[in-house]
Amino acid sequence: MPAMTDRAAPLGRRERNKLKVRSRLYDSALKLFTEKGYEATSVDEIAEAADVARGTFFNHFQRKEDLISAWGEQRRVRLRAGLSASGIEQQESLRAALERCMRILADINEEERDVTRSMLMAWVKAGRPMQEAPYAGEIFAEVVDAALERGELPADVNAYRVGCLLRDIYLGTLYRWSQAEERDARLELRTELHAACAIILDGILPAGRAEPAAVPC
Numbered sequence: 001m002p003a004m005t006d007r008a009a010p011l012g013r014r015e016r017n018k019l020k021v022r023s024r025l026y027d028s029a030l031k032l033f034t035e036k037g038y039e040a041t042s043v044d045e046i047a048e049a050a051d052v053a054r055g056t057f058f059n060h061f062q063r064k065e066d067l068i069s070a071w072g073e074q075r076r077v078r079l080r081a082g083l084s085a086s087g088i089e090q091q092e093s094l095r096a097a098l099e100r101c102m103r104i105l106a107d108i109n110e111e112e113r114d115v116t117r118s119m120l121m122a123w124v125k126a127g128r129p130m131q132e133a134p135y136a137g138e139i140f141a142e143v144v145d146a147a148l149e150r151g152e153l154p155a156d157v158n159a160y161r162v163g164c165l166l167r168d169i170y171l172g173t174l175y176r177w178s179q180a181e182e183r184d185a186r187l188e189l190r191t192e193l194h195a196a197c198a199i200i201l202d203g204i205l206p207a208g209r210a211e212p213a214a215v216p217c
Contacts, residue, residue: 022060024050029067034114038068038122068126071119076135078108083139094147094205098166098197101143105136105170106190109177117178129171137167157204169196 011019028049032041043064047054061067082104092100109116123129141163147153173192180187 018060021050021052021056025052025057025060026067026070029064030071030115030119033067033118033122038118038125065126068119068122068128072123072128072132072135075108079104079136079139082108094143094152095198095201097143097146098140098201099194101140102170102193102197103190106193109174110189113178116174120174120178124175134164134167136170137164139163140166153204154206162200162204166197166200169193169200 025046029041029046032045032049036045041064043057044054046064047057050057061070079101083101137160141159144153144157144162145159148155148157148159170193173189173196177187177189177192
């Protein structure tokens, strides 16, 4: 019997070509959304920019709105990858872990501010904040739950509630940052997220209790 392996079988040429076309459509769409706006961009324009037939678009995305979902999924993948790469440890203090999360989120958004601004508006107008699971909140809740298990927080702290509150603060700060003029140096996303995070932590961490030593960033 052949030995089992965890390594995924390499993709065939057809699958690789499909992924390339999908990626080209996605990249072309985001470029057009950034230049023209989501609502002003048609499927025909996206297909033309990607150099494919209109029908090919629908082989990869059922609706233009599905590109918003793809954008959100890519950001979730990047967040998870960033957390894995940064090596957040179980013994890292709650403050250090949450600040690291906020820094990764800030980096993701600051690296492509124009795209974020355009897609965030489309995401909100499509009603996604109300429809989608609070993914970022769930990640924050995982970090808070680990702190509870370490005894770093009072036992009556609700990790999910704190996670959702941190998500609300993150999104509110992101909306404000995305709409600010680039010349407004007073509104730096990383600084604003860290400041907001500190306010929440000061409210839930026991007063006068020393935190575990932070892992150097």
